[in-house]
Amino acid sequence: MSEQYCEASPLAVSEHEEYIWMLQLQQPEQIVQHFELYKFDAEPELSLLKMSIRNVIEQHPDLNSRFIFSEDGNLNKTIDSSFDLGIQTLATDTNQLEQRLSYFKNKPWNAETDPPLNALIIQTEQDILLALCLHPILEESYQLNNIIEEIKNNYNENQINSTQLQTILLETSEQTASSPTLTSNDQNHDQKASNTLSQNEICQIILTEFRNILAEPEMTAEDDFFDFGGHSLLATRVIGYLQNRHGIELSFNDFFKSPTASALAQYASLKNATTQLNSHVKLEQAPLTFTQDFLWQAYSAFDFSPIYNLPFAIEFQDQIDEEIFFQAFHDLVVRHVGLRTLFKIEDEKVTQSIAPIASLNQYKWFWSSNESQGVTLAEEAAYKFDLSRELPIRIRFLKNANGQQTLSFLVHHMVIDEWSLNSIMSDLETAYYARSNQQTPQWDTPANSIHELAISQQKNGLNPEHIQYWKNMLQGATYGLELKNPATSTAQPMLEPKVEWLELKFSPETYQSISAFSRLHHSSIFSVIYTAIISSLQKTGDLKEIVIGTSASGRTDPYFFDTVGYLTTMVAHRTQFSPEQNFAQLLEKTSQMLNESMAYADIPINHIQKALGLADDAGLIFDVYIHIHSNNALNGAFKTPQGDVQYRQILPERNESMFGLHFEIMDNLINDQHQLSLIVTYQAHRYPTALVEQIGEMIQNILNELNRK
Numbered sequence: 272m273s274e275q276y277c278e279a280s281p282l283a284v285s286e287h288e289e290y291i292w293m294l295q296l297q298q299p300e301q302i303v304q305h306f307e308l309y310k311f312d313a314e315p316e317l318s319l320l321k322m323s324i325r326n327v328i329e330q331h332p333d334l335n336s337r338f339i340f341s342e343d344g345n346l347n348k349t350i351d352s353s354f355d356l357g358i359q360t361l362a363t364d365t366n367q368l369e370q371r372l373s374y375f376k377n378k379p380w381n382a383e384t385d386p387p388l389n390a391l392i393i394q395t396e397q398d399i400l401l402a403l404c405l406h407p408i409l410e411e412s413y414q415l416n417n418i419i420e421e422i423k424n425n426y427n428e429n430q431i432n433s434t435q436l437q438t439i440l441l442e443t444s445e446q447t448a449s450s451p452t453l454t455s456n457d458q459n460h461d462q463k464a465s466n467t468l469s470q471n472e473i474c475q476i477i478l479t480e481f482r483n484i485l486a487e488p489e490m491t492a493e494d495d496f497f498d499f500g501g502h503s504l505l506a507t508r509v510i511g512y513l514q515n516r517h518g519i520e521l522s523f524n525d526f527f528k529s530p531t532a533s534a535l536a537q538y539a540s541l542k543n544a545t546t547q548l549n550s551h552v553k554l555e556q557a558p559l560t561f562t563q564d565f566l567w568q569a570y571s572a573f574d575f576s577p578i579y580n581l582p583f584a585i586e587f588q589d590q591i592d593e594e595i596f597f598q599a600f601h602d603l604v605v606r607h608v609g610l611r612t613l614f615k616i617e618d619e620k621v622t623q624s625i626a627p628i629a630s631l632n633q634y635k636w637f638w639s640s641n642e643s644q645g646v647t648l649a650e651e652a653a654y655k656f657d658l659s660r661e662l663p664i665r666i667r668f669l670k671n672a673n674g675q676q677t678l679s680f681l682v683h684h685m686v687i688d689e690w691s692l693n694s695i696m697s698d699l700e701t702a703y704y705a706r707s708n709q710q711t712p713q714w715d716t717p718a719n720s721i722h723e724l725a726i727s728q729q730k731n732g733l734n735p736e737h738i739q740y741w742k743n744m745l746q747g748a749t750y751g752l753e754l755k756n757p758a759t760s761t762a763q764p765m766l767e768p769k770v771e772w773l774e775l776k777f778s779p780e781t782y783q784s785i786s787a788f789s790r791l792h793h794s795s796i797f798s799v800i801y802t803a804i805i806s807s808l809q810k811t812g813d814l815k816e817i818v819i820g821t822s823a824s825g826r827t828d829p830y831f832f833d834t835v836g837y838l839t840t841m842v843a844h845r846t847q848f849s850p851e852q853n854f855a856q857l858l859e860k861t862s863q864m865l866n867e868s869m870a871y872a873d874i875p876i877n878h879i880q881k882a883l884g885l886a887d888d889a890g891l892i893f894d895v896y897i898h899i900h901s902n903n904a905l906n907g908a909f910k911t912p913q914g915d916v917q918y919r920q921i922l923p924e925r926n927e928s929m930f931g932l933h934f935e936i937m938d939n940l941i942n943d944q945h946q947l948s949l950i951v952t953y954q955a956h957r958y959p960t961a962l963v964e965q966i967g968e969m970i971q972n973i974l975n976e977l978n979r980k
Contacts, residue, residue, distance in 0.1 A: 281347040291408040292338050292382055298717035305405040306376050307415045309438040310398055323426040324358050324390050338382035344632040357389035365395050375402055470536050476517050478532035480509050496530040502901055504824055511829035518542045523866035528793040556624045557722035558729050563837055565875040567621055579684040582652030585905050587676045588917035593639045593668050599702035600666055602712050607835040608720045609686040614658040640668040651679040688839035690824045696904035707911040721836030737871040741879045748845045752894040754812035772925040772952040775967050782947040784978035794862040797899045800936050802858045807969035809848050816847040820893035823872030841876040843893050894931035901938045925952045
């Protein structure tokens with residue numbers, strides 16, 4: 272046994288090893304192990320074969336190393352003689368051989384507990400076989416053809432008789448992480464729909480996607496998607512998965528009109544599935560995505576001020592372990608590369624690069640409550656990031672006089688949007704539970720990065736058909752907002768407008784009536800409240816038409832549904848009013864417009880305005896913005912062995928707004944009860960408080976009237 276293999280010795284990892292370790296952590300389905308299966312021309316002596324494999328591993332200790340992420344934030348390669356060697360024996364029938372080999376090739380690999388090289392000696396009723404698996408983390412230094420040659424040489428040197436051991440290669444798999452194949456699970460899931468699918472088969476495929484996305488295995492084909500917690504973003508997932516995995520096309524309008532699997536199957540059209548396996552390369556540096564570029568232009572126009580800080584804050588109802596929380600959030604920073612992205616300007620071009628895991632301890636991004644005495648949430652919210660030198664997050668614990676803990680979760684908008692919060696908080700709960708049990712979190716899904724999207728967009732460009740869709744909708748529209756009050760002129764906005772806000776709270780009964788009305792009219796809660804808002808504005812200003820801004824997730828590709836990053840697009844919708852239209856008719860028109868536009872919502876607003884012939888400095892074409900916060904991820908609980916730690920969001924101060932009127936629909940489920948409200952933030956020098964209160968009262972009256980209907 273070599274001397275270096277006698278005791279634990281942490282070693283630095285190579286750049287390649289760190290990259291593959293990260294890929295294994297974030298996207299395990301992209302890792303394909305090198306595999307070879309050998310047959311011997313003469314039956315070998317099993318004990319000597321095992322010894323020969325062991326000798327080769329001891330001569331090359333890397334083959335039995337472990338990759339361990341230390342508490343100080345370093346990835347180390349550790350070698351220890353106490354580690355189990357990856358040598359196994361198996362006796363099996365020939366008819367079970369394929370299944371056993373499949374498991375050996377595809378079993379999950381844990382960098383902390385499993386060796387990079389595994390050997391399986393198989394005895395069947397006819398032959399003795401040797402299967403070798405080499406993890407690509409060592410592919411720069413080792414190849415299986417060299418390893419098998421060393422095993423044969425060692426065997427032949429130590430045998431007593433003169434018969435030389437010879438091998439016959441039966442099977443090989445020389446795919447790498449950059450050219451992945453579908454696993455058997457993927458092949459089952461990525462079934463292509465053909466024109467021979469019956470309506471019943473389509474129904475079952477749709478139902479399976481419903482069950483998977485909603486985590487409702489008991490759903491039936493007659494159950495309403497929205498009765499089981501479904502909403503528009505989840506509907507986007509279903510539509511994307513059906514198209515990409517099965518070649519089944521559905522429109523958003525059909526989805527809202529017929530939200531059961533059996534009904535939707537009647538509207539489905541069949542095309543070839545468009546599943547694409549992304550070829551992943553090392554992304555140390557990438558350009559900005561189209562949406563990031565739009566945000567960066569606005570960010571730089573404000574002299575890189577804190578205006579695009581997102582100052583989230585939560586308070587804990589119970590005591591939380593700050594050290595475990597740090598470990599858990601560190602797991603997230605490792606997993607989601609957007610949270611450790613730096614932005615550089617070189618030759619007037621902005622690029623984003625990933626801070627290596629090994630260098631994370633060089634950045635200060637976490638402060639315990641002991642380090643935060645005298646610091647306030649407001650001070651943290653106003654922090655000015657230097658995104659070229661520091662991570663775009665600041666996690667700080669605060670304590671009040673009674674010892675209650677508050678968390679300031681400050682993150683820059685360049686690396687996160689509201690949809691990302693769901694992924695972050697879900698992963699944080701998973702990581703906190705694992706760390707509270709002294710375990711490393713295991714992730715069920717990969718964390719696909721926005722850097723991959725940036726590379727793809729750079730290659731493919733914007734979709735010209737999508738740009739034309741928005742141009743057709745908005746050409747010749749009346750931009751901005753002019754109400755009867757003379758103060759609402761959009762001609763002379765202030766550089767630092769005075770901002771006020773008010774909140775409209777709705778009773779549980781009103782929520783139920785809005786929900787029932789939306790289903791009756793094949794719509795959504797968002798569309799109903801959106802229609803109530805524009806109807807109130809129309810009556811207030813006697814408007815012929817209005818352009819409204821709203822948010823779209825920007826996640827039109829299912830591959831990036833759970834990506835943490837700024838993918839959100841601002842989109843603008845034009846509504847033209849008719850005097851004879853009642854509320855239900857306006858709702859139908861609005862719902863169709865909103866639903867139809869989702870498929871085109873990957874175009875940032877600056878490109879839409881450029882297509883309309885507007886100058887870069889023309890400002891936004893809308894002065895009113897409406898969007899919804901549904902099932903706020905900042906309300907929840909961390910599970911621990913000792914019980915749950917409840918947390919609730921602290922609403923941020925609203926003292927800045929880039930919109931004249933900003934309507935935020937808040938739909939949260941707290942203690943199994945829906946809490947619905949509408950927060951209106953407004954530039955008070957243009958929209959006086961009395962006028963905004965009048966508009967708010969009209970909105971409430973419209974929604975209350977639905978209850979009576």
